[in-house]
Each structure stands twice: as C-alpha cells, then as structure tokens.
Amino acid sequence: MAEFYEIEPTLENYWRSVILFGRNVASYKFALAKSLYDLKVEGKTQVTLDQLAVPFSQYICEHLKLVDKQATSNSSKFLDFCRAYNNHDIGQNTLINKTVQYGFVNVIDAFHVVHGQELPQRFFIDARKTQGGIILTDEIFKLFDHQNGSDLIDETEARWRLVETAWSMNLPKNLVQIEHDDTGILVANNKIKRVNVTSAKAALNGYQKSKCFYCFRPITITVALDESADVDHFFPHRLRHCDPQKPINGVANLVLSCITCNRGEKGKFDRLPSIDLLKKLHKRNEYLITSHHPLRETLIAQTGFTEQKRQAFLQDAYHCATLTLGSSQKWQPTVNGSIIF
Numbered sequence: 001m002a003e004f005y006e007i008e009p010t011l012e013n014y015w016r017s018v019i020l021f022g023r024n025v026a027s028y029k030f031a032l033a034k035s036l037y038d039l040k041v042e043g044k045t046q047v048t049l050d051q052l053a054v055p056f057s058q059y060i061c062e063h064l065k066l067v068d069k070q071a072t073s074n075s076s077k078f079l080d081f082c083r084a085y086n087n088h089d090i091g092q093n094t095l096i097n098k099t100v101q102y103g104f105v106n107v108i109d110a111f112h113v114v115h116g117q118e119l120p121q122r123f124f125i126d127a128r129k130t131q132g133g134i135i136l137t138d139e140i141f142k143l144f145d146h147q148n149g150s151d152l153i154d155e156t157e158a159r160w161r162l163v164e165t166a167w168s169m170n171l172p173k174n175l176v177q178i179e180h181d182d183t184g185i186l187v188a189n190n191k192i193k194r195v196n197v198t199s200a201k202a203a204l205n206g207y208q209k210s211k212c213f214y215c216f217r218p219i220t221i222t223v224a225l226d227e228s229a230d231v232d233h234f235f236p237h238r239l240r241h242c243d244p245q246k247p248i249n250g251v252a253n254l255v256l257s258c259i260t261c262n263r264g265e266k267g268k269f270d271r272l273p274s275i276d277l278l279k280k281l282h283k284r285n286e287y288l289i290t291s292h293h294p295l296r297e298t299l300i301a302q303t304g305f306t307e308q309k310r311q312a313f314l315q316d317a318y319h320c321a322t323l324t325l326g327s328s329q330k331w332q333p334t335v336n337g338s339i340i341f
Contacts, residue, residue, distance in 0.1 A: 011143045012152065014121045016206045017114045019156050020291050026071035028107035030160035031059040036123060037153050039136060040144050047124075048133040053099035060103075061086055061095075067164040078102035108134065148210045150222050151202075158202035162186070162295060178298040179249045184231060186251070200231045203295075204256050207287050209340060213255035214268070214277065216337030221256075232257040234281050235321055236270035247302045251295055252285050252314075261333050271331040272321050282314055284341065 015033075022029055035055040039047055061082045064070060070079055081098040084090045090098075108126050112119045123140040127133055143149060162178070165188045181187050186200050201221040212219050212229070219229035232255050233248060240248040247253060261267055273281075286307060289296050304310040322330075 009120075011121060011139055012146065012148065013209060014119050015123070015143055015152055016155070016209070017119065018111060019152075019159050020206050022114050023110070025073070026076070026107075027060070027063060027160055027164060028056075028103070029111055030156055030163075031056050031063075032107050032111060033156045034059050034153060036136065036140055037144055037149075040140050045136050046127075046131060046133065047136065048131075049100045049104060049128065050096060050133075052133060053096045053103065056103060057082060057085075057095050057099040063160065063164060066161075067168040069167045070164060072167065076102075104128075148218075148220060151205055151210060151220055154199070154202040154221060155206040158198040159206070161198040162203060166297075178251050178295060179247070180231065180251070180254055181249070200254060201229060201256060204231070204251070204254060205229075207284060208256050211337060211340060212258040212261055213280070213284070214257055214261040214273070214333040215335055216339055217258045217260070218337065219256060219258050227259070229256045230259060230262040231255075232262045232268070234273060234277070235317060236272065236325070238270050239321055239324065250298065250302045251288065252281075252299050252303050255281070255284070260336075266334075268331045268333070271329045272318075272325050274330050274332045275318070276332070278314060278318050280341070282311055285310065287341070 018029065019033060035052060038055045039052070044051070060070065060079070064079070064082055064086055068083075070076075078098065081090065081095060081102070085092070085095040108128070111124075112122055121139050122137055123143065124137060125135040127135050143152070169188065178186050178188055180200050184200055185196050186198055186203055187196055199221075205219075205221050208219075210219055211217065213232070213234075220227075221229055234253050234255055235248060237248060257268070259267075263269060285299055285303070289299050289310075299310075303313045
C-alpha cells in the first residue's frame, strides 16, 4: 500500500516501506539494511563491494544458523558458500570473494524498489561500474542519527525473523499463526510445532511509525524496560477465556502503547477502547495485511479473507466485549501528537 509512505514522506517511513513492503524472495535486503547501519556507524561513505561483503555475509551466515531457508528459491550459489563457511569448509577470504561475485547480483538494484517503483529517496547510490561499490547518501546518515535510528534496526531484524520463520515452517501459509506469549515474544504455531520468533515490540513498531497507537506520543522500544513502550491488548486480556475464536493474543489485537495510555493515572488498563479507536485498529490491521506473510496470512486467517469480513469480525468482537465489560467502561485517550495513521 503506497500510502503508508506517501502520506508522511519521512526518511523513517521510506526505510520502513523497504523493510515492510519490499518483495521478499530472499533475505538479502535485510542483510544489506543492517550492513548499511554498520557502515554508517563506522563513518564510511564510499564503500567497495569487498568492504560491504564483510557485514553482509556475516549477517547471512548468522541467520543460516537460525533458519537454513533464506530464500524462496531451492538453490543459491551464494547461500551454499555461506553454508560452507559455517561448516568450516572455506575461510573468510573465500567467503568475501564469493559474496562479491554472487551476493549482490539483485539486492543492490532492487533495494529501493517498492510496489514496482523506485523510491524518491535513496540511502545509497549504486557505483559498482564506476567505483566498484556503493556510495552512502546523506539520507542514511540523517536516518540513523535520528533518536529512533536503533529502533529501525530492531524492526529490520524482527521482520527478517518473521519472514524466515514462515519460509522454514514449509507449510501452507494460512496454517502459520503468530501469537503473543507472556514473555513479550511473538510465537509461530503451525499446529505441529511452536517457534519463538522475535520481540513483539520490534515487529509492531514499524507499522505505528514509533508512535503510541492511542495518543500518538513518540515511543521507543530500545530504552530501559521501565521507560519502553508497552505491548497492549486492544481487547483486554481478561477476555481471553470468552471465546477461543477471538484471538486475544493474536497480532490483530496487539498494539504498542506509551506507558501513560496503558497504565498511567488515566490509562486504559483493562477497559475497552472507544469505537473510534476500533476504527483505527482496523486501519492498522489493513496496513499489516498489505505486507507479506506471516503477519498478513495470520491476520487473514484470524479475522477474515476480505476487508468486509475483517471489519465485521472486529465489530462482532466489540459488541461481545461491550456486553461483557459494560458500555460505561469505554476509554478514550488524550491526543499528544500529530495524528499520522
């Protein structure tokens, strides 16, 4: 959905459009994204492919140890060399040479392409033909100098874990369910096995653009625990025993909230939010559905195969919750920032 980054054309949301909405046929864009952050921290501007290959291959090798399937294709010379390195069959110099030869064939060209179009802002310039590498732009330095720069890397890692988990489970996508457990981790469940995937905060933050779902106050996910955003159940968690068909711990019902809204003096706690906030939840979920699996397929499986059915699902759940909790318990926050979604 192009409007995710066109409504508010900030560098952060251009970056998120790449990570959340760019095509996922291999995990290389995630490795490249994390490598750009490393190179920026090192202060590099002109980067040869040899230099880029060091962090890029390192991230791919690390993730291969977690999940062997890092692409939708059944074969990849580059991934085979990374596996060989992990098995100590080749050394780092050979890995770097093979990464330069095979690792960047498509990812450099495709990184800034979202929905079939080139983004108007670039984080690096392809200079392979003229200088044998890439040139980092001012935008990448501005992006990661922002106070939420490190959150973007956490979001990138979370997105990578979600995508590779869906690939590794190797079953029809609609059988992969992503739920939230009591430790703050998203868990993939395909009815046969459960896999701990990633932090719920990192997975959800990009879709809320580092803002509280309720009041739009700026939030962060990387500071001390007592100051970090909360993962909140829109429909209160105490409704979890009401009906097993209502996925209280599912991603459709999870939002990130500032501490004030969730458990402050006039916070939500276990009250039911207002009907206006239900509309916002539906809109947020539709953003998620425009993304690739597993979040997209989880939401569809849990709430409906068309937008009309998903809206009706939420409305039915809201009616039920109102009858259970009482209509006088509706909660409405005070807006503390620009309304951006």
